[in-house]
Amino acid sequence: MIFLGSAGVPTVCRERTTAAGIRCVAELKLNAFECEFVRRVGMSNEMAREVGELARELKIKLSVHCPYFVNLCSQEKEKLKASQKRILDSVERAHFMGADVAVFHPGFYGKLAPAEALEAVKRACAEIIDGASAKGIRGVQLGLETMGKQSTFGTLDETAAVCREVERCVPVVDWAHLNCRYGGVFKTQEDYGKIFDELKPLKLKHLHTHATCAEYTLVGAGKGNEKHHLTLDAKKPDYEPLVREILRRKIDITLISESPTLEQDALFLKRVFEKHGYRF
Ligand SMILES: [Zn+2]
Known part of the structure; x- marks a missing residue:
């Protein structure tokens, strides 16, 4: 199945609450919604439960x-603990909502060598999973997002390495981030296919991803840094080959639009899927 949705409340939605955002997504005939705890987890478990009921009713x-x-790579114990708490609080709300994944940006290498950062992230994720289990929460996965800057932990290899070793961790592929980080790699269907091939050993039932375009600066061969988000018509990267590859491989996937026009670009993707024969 293909799920398309918006990262937070759609731009056309007048009421700026999570519940209104979910209703708005349903009215637009999209089928996914990512609840954004951008600065803090400002939602009670009770509210999360209500939001979850609404989403189930509307099939979102x-x-x-x-x-x-x-920053799970932080060498300061307090910063690490605060980071883990933010993730665990989000996992708890996700649990009450019936959301299956809590996505996060793992952190920054800082002074750590990439191999040390990998160990730090693995350790921190395992502790968060233990914390969730202690609360009786087993149905929410930790979604490690692939990141768009050389200074951030989160190449595809790194996220996959964590997910191979730590239970209930899954990679969240941010297509634009990878395109920036690898200096504009996505051009053809085969380019996208390589990502699915790399993820095959993880045997994921469903792949959660983020879709936007983004500007980047090149900092070396095959290396770039994300600058800022763009709408999908910028074709950085072009999503049509991705859509074709998803349909060719019959991938079960979610694409959450993080473009500046959120739902408009989610609807654009919907039209591309439909153009290639998929019926929602
Ligand atoms: Zn993100």
């Missing part, structure tokens, strides 16, 4: 994005 698939102030 929910996911959660944890706050941005997270």
Whole structure:
């Protein structure tokens, strides 16, 4: 199945609450919504439960994005603990909502060598999973997002390495981030296919992803840094080959639009899927 949705409340939605955002997504005939805890987890478990009931009623698939102030590579114990708490709080809300994944940006290498950062992230994720289990939460996965800057932990290899070793961790492929980080790699269907091939050993039942275009600066061969988001008509990257590859391989996937026009670009993707024969 293909799920398309918006990262937070759609731009056309007048009321700026999560519940209104979910209703709006349903009215637009999209089928996914990512609840954005950008600065803090400002939602009670009770509210999360209500939001979850609404989403089930309207057949909207929910996911959660944890706050941005997270650094699982931090060498300062307090910063690490605060990061883990932000993720665990998000996981708890996701649980009450019935969302299956809580997405987060793992962190920054800082002074750590990439191999050390990998160990730090693995350790921190395992502790969060233990914390969730202690609360009786087993149905929410930690979604490690692939990141768009050389200074951030989160190449495809790194996220996959964490997910191979730590239970209930899954990669969240941010197509634009990878395109920036690898200096504009996505051009053809085969380019996207390589990502699916790399993820095959993880045997994922469903792949959660983010879709936007983004500007980047090149900093070396095959290396770039994300600058800022663009709408999908910028074709950085072009999503049509991705859509064709998803349909060719019959991938079960969610694409959450993070473009500046959120739902408009989610609807654009819907039209591309339909053009290639998919019926929602
Ligand atoms: Zn993100």
